[in-house]
Amino acid sequence: MRQSFSEWTKSGAPWVWLNAGAVAICLIMVIGLLSLIAVRGLGHFWPADVVQGTYVENDHSVRLIGERVQTEIVPAEQLRGSGVTVAENVEEMHRSLMKVGNRDHGGTDFIWIIDDFLGNKEKPEMLFTAERREWGNFYGYLRGIKEEGKLVASHDGYESSPEYQILWDALQNRIERVTSIQEKIDHIEKGEISSINYELERLRLKERSLQLKEVVETAPYQAITDRRLELDAEYESLQSELLALYKAINRDSITAEIANGQVVEFKIASIVRAFLPNDMGLGGKLVHYFQKLWEFVSTDPREANTEGGIFPAIFGTVMMVLIMSVIVTPFGVVAAVYLREYARQGFVTRLIRIAVNNLAGVPSIVYGVFGLGFFVYFLGGHIDDAFFPEAKPAPTFGTPGLMWASITLALLTVPVVIVATEEGLTRIPRAVREGSLALGATKFETLMKIVIPMASPAIMTGVILAIARAAGEVAPLMLVGVVKLAPSLPLDLNYPYLHLDQKFMHLGFHIYDVGFQSPNVEAARPLVYATALLLVIVIALLNLTAIQIRNHLREKFKALEM
Structure with a gap:
């Protein structure tokens, strides 16, 4: 039997299709953006x-050497308005950005450049690319190698010729030698010398502390002096x-x-x-590609963050999120348990819940200013006054x-954890609490052994939402700790190992x-x-880890819900 339009509308089918279409469009947009x-x-x-060519x-x-980055019409x-001579019958031309x-x-x-103005285009095998620590890429022809001038x-x-191949192999061998020496230099500067400087600073602060306490004994001062001489x-x-x-490392140079x-x-x-690059096959380019990817995620940035890697930013983002999660989870859970299990349900409690919900909508920059x-x-x-007076006027x-x-960020995300935990506590049947109390358990024991374990999936949902929001925040971090380039990681082998007072790099601010x-x-x-892609991947991995923990807890405590 054919259904009329009014009956079809009343059945709710249009809204189902509308919702399905909206979800499909959102998925397409997200997948397209990613x-x-x-x-x-x-x-x-x-x-x-x-590419090499003659640009007229x-x-x-002039002779032009470079790689094509993008092309537009x-x-x-x-072009005529910018002084370029273009034929009258031409309406549009292709323009390319060349590196x-x-x-x-x-x-x-x-x-x-204007593509039509570039003639005699070729890709000589001898053209080489050199990625440098400063001044960006170098393009040209290798002409010679010098040793001590x-x-x-x-x-x-x-x-290309056998003689050129010998020259190229000699360059590669010297680059490997330089890389090996550079690793030794980095180990000494960032490892051993950094540790010595850190210990010298601690000795200075210890000596300053003795002076502030007006210690007159010579033994402590002498111990500091002896250790300083050793360092x-x-x-x-x-x-x-x-x-x-x-x-x-500065022995060799090249001419090009x-x-x-x-x-x-x-x-x-x-x-x-x-x-x-012009002499590399598909296999060689794949090896080079994955080497560059590994460099991007495992090394420090260089050239004002436009070259090299972003490992310090990855490390800082993950470390900050983990510390934030450790802080926000207990506070959010305790607040939710009090509001749901202990507080008298009345006007004041409703007012507190409204305030908590409103806090979730406060702009993040306000949290940064606070x-x-x-x-x-x-x-x-006040912490510096009480515990680090010897370091003043430099703040700790x-x-x-x-x-x-x-x-x-824990303060910014705590409303999310409170709301999610309260929802989880609300879904636990009252009979479960009463059964536990009837068997002789105290209210605290009921909460710790029955209620909170059953609500743990909801708690993890709140943590997941908190991580998703906190990991991408930038505005408050610009005021309370993130920097363009951090000299060292906040986690190292120097006591106390995790340096909570240090500034750090963050993927969002890096973008x-x-x-x-x-x-x-x-x-x-x-x-x-x-x-940006790496930030999305990091957030996804953090969330997937939390989701896996939530699913494990849900399976573990499923028996309590039955």
């Missing part, structure tokens, strides 16, 4: 071919070793020809890696740091800094997408 971020972010690490514009001809009228590198010689490593190998011409001797020994390593024909020289120590004023300046200042906890950032504060916007743009 796909866009993934393509633009992960594509940055693929070794692109390097307004009767001016522009109206010819716009030409060599910023130390050309002033900029990105230029826009003396030329030890060279090659002329633009065609000074270790420091001098390490400094001598460092000088030898720096001399060794750039696009304008000029032959330039720079130290091999400045090269992170060198490769021949955290800066109350936690950092008030609590931190009276300055933004990891602890205050975690507490501020903001690279995207809007970078001096080299074009170089930073791909890293914005890659970091």
Whole structure:
């Protein structure tokens, strides 16, 4: 029997289809956004071919070497307005953004070109790319290798040959040598010397503390002096070793020809890696790609955060979320248990619940201002007065740091945990509580052994929501602890190992800094997408871990619900 339109509407089927369509559209939008971020972010690490050609514009001809980054269509009228000579019958032209590198010689490593003006395009196998610790990428032809200023190998011409392969292999061997020496330098500077400096500072503070306490005995001072002399001797020994390593690492240099024909020289120590992109097969490019991906997630940033990795930001984000979760969970659960199980249900309790719900809608920057004023300046200042007087006037906890950032975000997310926990407590049947009390258990025992375990999945739901919100927050962190570049991780081998007073890096702030504060916007743009994708992955992994714990708890205490 055919159903009329009014009957079909009354059946509720249109609303089902409307909801299904809305969900489908949302899924498509989310998948599309993530796909866009993934393509633009992960594509940055693929070794692109390097193009060489002759660029002719307004009767001016130059040799151009670089890799194509993006292409767009522009109206010819716009080009004519910028002084470019374009034929009258042309309405639009293709324009490409080329990464030409060599910023130390050309002033900029990105230029826009008109595709039709680039002729004699080719991809010579000898063109090499060098990723450097400073000044970005270098593109050119390898001409020679010098050792202590003396030329030890060279090659002329633009065609590959066995002699050139020998020269290239020699460069790779020297890069490996430099990398090995650089690892030793980093170990000494960031490990041994850093530990010595940290202990020297602790000795200084200990001596200052004795002076403030007006200790007159010479033995404590003498012990500090003896230990300082030992550390000074270790420091001098390490400094001598460092000088030898720096001399060794700066021994070699290369000469290379750039696009304008000029032959330039720079130290091999400045090269992170060198490769021949036009001579690489698919296998070689895949190996290079995954090496770059691993570098991105495991190393420190360089070049004003536009090159290198973001490991400190990953570590800081995860550490802050874990500390925040440890703080917010007990406070949120205790508050919810009191409101549901102990507080008299009346006007005041309803008013408190309304206030808690409203707190969830307060802008996050307000929490940041509160955290800066109350936690950092008030609590931190009083903690310094009470426990760290020897460090003053330099603040210890009276300055933004990891602890205050975690507490501020715990305050921001505690309403979520309270509401979720209360909902979980409400769903537990009253008969369960009464049965436990009838068997002789106290109310506290009932809560700890029956009620809270049964509500633990709801508690974990609140924690999951708290993690999802806190991990992506940036505005309050800018006031209470996050920085552009942290000199060291807040977790190391120096006592007390976890340094809650230190500032840290964060993925969300890193995206903001690279995207809007970078001096080299074009170089930073791909890293914005890659970091955003990584932030989504980190949040997803944290949430999946919490979901797995919740599901385990749900299965564990399922018998109590029956």
